[in-house]
Amino acid sequence: MTEPRMTETGASMISPQEAAARVEAGLAARRGRERRFRAYGRIAIGIALAFLVTLFVSIFSKGIPGFFQHYVTLEVTLDSARLDPTGDLSVQSLYDGDARGVIRAALYDATGASGRSGRKAAGKIISAGAEQRLRNAVLENPAILDTTQRMTFAVDDDVDSFLRGFIKRETPEKDRRINDKMIGYIDALQEQGLISFQFSDYLIFGSASRNAEMAGIYGALIGSLLTLAVCLVLSFPIGVATAVYLEEFAPKNRITEIIEININNLAAVPSVVFGILGLAIFIGIFGMPRSIPLIGGVVLALMTLPTIIISSRAAIRAVPPSIRDAALGVGASRVQTMLHHVVPLAMPGMLTGTIIGMAQALGETAPLLMIGMVAFIVDVPGSVTDPGTVLPVQIFMWADFAERMFILKTSAAIMVLLAFLILMNASAIIIRKKLERRW
């Protein structure tokens, strides 16, 4: 150890050796802190990932079986006298005809059901949607009349639950929704290889239904698309125009400041409040019909606007001022500078914000409940003024039903919704990468 060096003022200085020793002594503690900090970060990420994995496993394990359901294939004799009593192949005539009887006859043949109670039990095996399917097949191709066709119909959801093993054979007969006779017939159908487990066309092409085996997301999907279209058409131009005006043209005064604060606050307003707003104004004051995608879109646009405005302003601010100078320097007006240079350069950021806003709107449920988009609507909406519902609301409704099959279909619908969200977010990333330019 050397003597402490003294400066002219008399204050002692630490010698280089001493300083090095002190640094060395503190080093272990410093490294330890760094290691612990990194460990905390890893733990946090680990917990988040564990939750995510749990979520995905639970959704996928229920959702993937939800995409499939059991069908029964029958030899149906399409007797034109029974199916089409008027003989003109009109929809009315087919509805007057006995499609139900024709299918049942085929079912009795296949199962060998006889007697009143036996036939009643056999009839419960097949879905109520079978008749409609038969009529549609005849309408599509009248040539099949008076022939015998192999046709596939969905089984009733209770039968489906039994086939999946959710309803146990061992349960006493009075406690289960399927009686012993039905089990006998189902076994008979299975022995003949007539029951199949295939991709559920009802899920994708079906609409809302109280019968779990017939329920599908098609109507809700179309409703979602219509609602999002209205939302996009309103919120993108208004949002971008607002951002451009506030960022480039608005005078910096008190009013502008108040507007800015309010926009930022709007971004944090609970979405259900926007629903109440839509209910009060569009339905209450303007007397517009309930449950229509038009109002849903308007309400979601109000909700999405702050997101789009905030991200668009950030994108505009990120355009280097040298580009503005360059344009103004050759004599472009402020509007030309804006439209020719700043907006195109800010567009990737604006689009990213818009798509993320749209993804948010796609997953929104609460405000749409307020304006009645939760109604049970079987018809697929053909325009923005037809009553309809949307995917998340459909999921919300299905989650309320007790039938086992609705639980599966709920998970399947969640997977479809997630797929759309991932698709939208991925397209946001692709657009950003594609349009990103260097300057």
Add this chain to the structure above:
Amino acid sequence: MDTQIMNIVDQPQTLEMSNIPAETVGDVHVERPRMTARNVNVFYGDKCAIDDVTLDIAEKQVISFIGPSGCGKSTFLRCLNRMNDTIDICRIEGTIALDGQDIYAPQVDVVPLRARVGMVFQKPNPFPKSIYDNVAYGPRIHGLASSRTELNDIVENSLVRAGLWDEVKDRLTQPGTGLSGGQQQRLCIARTIAVSPEVILMDEPCSALDPIATARIEELIHELSAEFTIVIVTHSMQQAARVSQRTAYFHLGKLVEVGETEQIFTKPQHEMTHNYITGRFG
């Protein structure tokens, strides 16, 4: 001893403060002025950035503005084509006239003004578009070309005059941002002259460039001075001496001295100018 050092350090400081002349030294007037500034004051909020500057800018001549950082030379330059309009807190008093017409008069539109008084910036700032579109942008928005061939001619002519044609003629559709720094700055000059301005303002056009690119630009400024009135702000006194016929020395918002470049650099009349060009402060 410490006190002595303090004194030496302080001396120029006191010199600066007390010795700014009330009147600009040298002749601010010229025979054939293109632009005239009379008693111009510029304020950023309450801060006075330019204090009572009167100066003529002669036709088809290069005038350079020199002075230490923050002396207001760039601010004054940006007043000449109203680029300061974009700054909300900026306020301008006095008159600046182009060909005898006050450019701050209420009826004057900045769009044609900036077409007549073009600007080249410190950092090369080509648009993130093709080389062709960079040069064609000005003529397009001002409607200078009546046909595609005419526009092509304007672009080619501008690039030739900016000394860039031979280097880029085979890749006009490639982005202007892909060029080297010096080429980008010449592209910016081509973009400026494409709208046929009368005056070109250059704000330290070479400060981001290497010596070779700088020499190329200086040569170009010299050639362009035959057709255009050029005002250049520079930190390099050698550059001012090389490219300009007149030099104006600014200090703390004041125009201290103006005169023929040769005279300013050989026989500066004011002590502060002398100190600055000999590197005593600034």
